[in-house]
Amino acid sequence: MPQTDDAIVVSIVEDHPLFRAALSRVVEGLPGFRLGPVAGSVEEFLAHRLPSGAVVLLDLHLPGRQGAAAALAIAEAGHRPLVISAQAAQSDVLAVLAAGARGYLPKSADADEVGTALRQVAHGETYVSASLAAALLDRSRPRQAGPRLALTPREHEVLALLAEGERDIDIAESLTISVRTVRSHLDRIREKTGRRRRSELTRLAIGEGIIRRPLRTA
Known part of the structure; x- marks a missing residue:
């Protein structure tokens, strides 16, 4: 082809x-x-x-x-x-x-x-x-018994949506906030976690068991 x-x-x-x-x-x-x-x-x-x-x-x-x-x-x-x-x-x-x-x-x-x-x-x-x-996404294991990151509830939501592959504009629409606010939350998440790239934040969210729903599938 x-x-x-x-x-x-x-x-x-x-x-x-x-x-x-x-x-x-x-x-x-x-x-x-x-x-x-x-x-x-x-x-x-x-x-x-x-x-x-x-x-x-x-x-x-x-x-x-x-x-x-x-x-x-x-x-x-x-x-x-x-x-x-x-x-x-x-x-x-x-x-x-x-x-x-x-x-x-x-x-x-x-x-x-x-x-x-x-x-x-x-x-x-x-x-x-x-x-x-x-x-x-099974959270029953002890190591996933609770969030270990010092994130606010809104930051958890933003991180979870990012890990699901959502763009900044999609996160904003889902949470009914502005794209600028989404990016402010992401800046604070990066400061708290030391993770800069979206792929690094995705792996962090998976490891912490804070993804809200299954990752995108067919």
Whole structure:
């Protein structure tokens, strides 16, 4: 399928040849995307020295670096890891998101869901499959028994909406406040948490269990 020069590059890091080939076909069939390097390990992918900014479909069980370490290596190289794995324990989901992954898909996801996730991650949002969102947002564990951040109730609301992928203008409309007020709240949140980027604030909100509703899904 013809691709434009500004197509989003999608790479694949997966050690199973058949599944790697299937993902490659899915990506090649998506308008606006271009298949980048395909590798069987993180080390092999990094050896390609791909310019930063690619979305990387990443398996967790790989030779060499795997799991959260694999997601961290991809993120530190300037790319956007989108994990696609058969293992979906809550601890695994939280660990890879905290390490820099922008989303998490089960290997049972169909081509339409993979495309949806790629588009959202390419546009700076976080994607977690509906089949995993409930486990991700389970607040029954002791470490999520209550907020540990010194945020006001309004700041919690703003942070929760930001973590769900909402833009400043969407947050303003949802809370019936001005965009300027939203940005003032975000400035105070950044001062209190020391987190500057929206992706960092998203991971913080997930780790603290303060997201109001499941992350965007198909």
